[in-house]
Amino acid sequence: MRILLLGGTSEARALAAQLHPDIDVISSLAGRVPDPALPVGQVRIGGFGGADGLRDWLRGAGVDAVVDATHPFAATITSTAATVCRDLGVPHLVLVRPAWPPGDAIVVQSDQQAADAVAEHEFSRVFLTTGRTGTAIFKDSGAWFLIRAVTAPDPQDLPRRHQILLSRGPYRYDAELGLLREHHIDALVTKNSGGAMTRPKLDAAAALGVAVVMVDRPPLPPDVDTVATVEDAASWLSGRSR
Structure with a gap:
């Protein structure tokens, strides 16, 4: 076969x-x-x-x-x-x-709606984990972004204020908790990828009261x-x- x-x-x-x-x-x-x-x-x-x-x-x-x-x-x-x-x-x-249960997340249907949610709620320090192609929509945002991706986004697609963190999962809860605290994150933007490898960021956000903007599948x-x-x-x- x-x-x-x-x-x-x-x-x-x-x-x-x-x-x-x-x-x-x-x-x-x-x-x-x-x-x-x-x-x-x-x-x-x-x-x-x-x-x-x-x-x-x-x-x-x-x-x-x-x-x-x-x-x-x-x-x-x-x-x-x-x-x-x-x-x-x-x-x-x-x-x-299986998808992650959205819980209290702000569920949106696209990267554009995620950017709109960041602006509407006036989030100022955003942990962006939607991948290297998901940064361009935030180019004109006034927020600061911690951008985590496996490979670096194209420079022309980056927000004005940002820091890039190149890494590949799986991730641990304690490390995610420390990352959110270190960078004073007030919003996590993520796709509903599901699975255990990147789930700890959601658990850490919940523990710290960090808002979650989740792009639906x-x-x-x-x-x-x-x-x-x-x-x-x-x-x-x-x-x-x-």
Whole structure:
């Protein structure tokens, strides 16, 4: 059995490790992060060239199934994969980690709405954790930003007042608590990524009474099979390899 595993997440790496070497797994990474954490097995890096490119690649590679374990906000590839697999009749599964309960967070639907919320509530010191592409919308903000990302944002996309912190999770609660205190943060801006790796920032914010602005997830394509755990994804594949 040969599968295409759309990855880049800890769940994708865990699934590749669990399946290897019994199932022929080709993990695909978008290539946006230099020096990414690589899964075991065969890896391809870079886009497919849209729906037509993915369709041609699947036909040429002889793939039996596609598992989408990309980030919950990777809406474009998730939608493209769903459409192409449906057209080709290729079994397709989305492995999506459970979302965080929003609690008392200010829930918004986009980066623009997050920027609007920061301005409306007059937050002055913001911990921004929406990724390197999420900074541009805050360029004209009057707030100060602690920007955490795996790779540095483009300089032209940075707010006037900021500090960049380059790091990769998982993060610990005590360290997150210290970070918020050290920088006198009054608002955390985050995407609802879910998972345990970056959850401690929410727990630390709650402990300190720091406001949270949370960008809600884009909806999944209609009528796709979904599971929430690596184990369930492995079982789904096992049922198709018999």
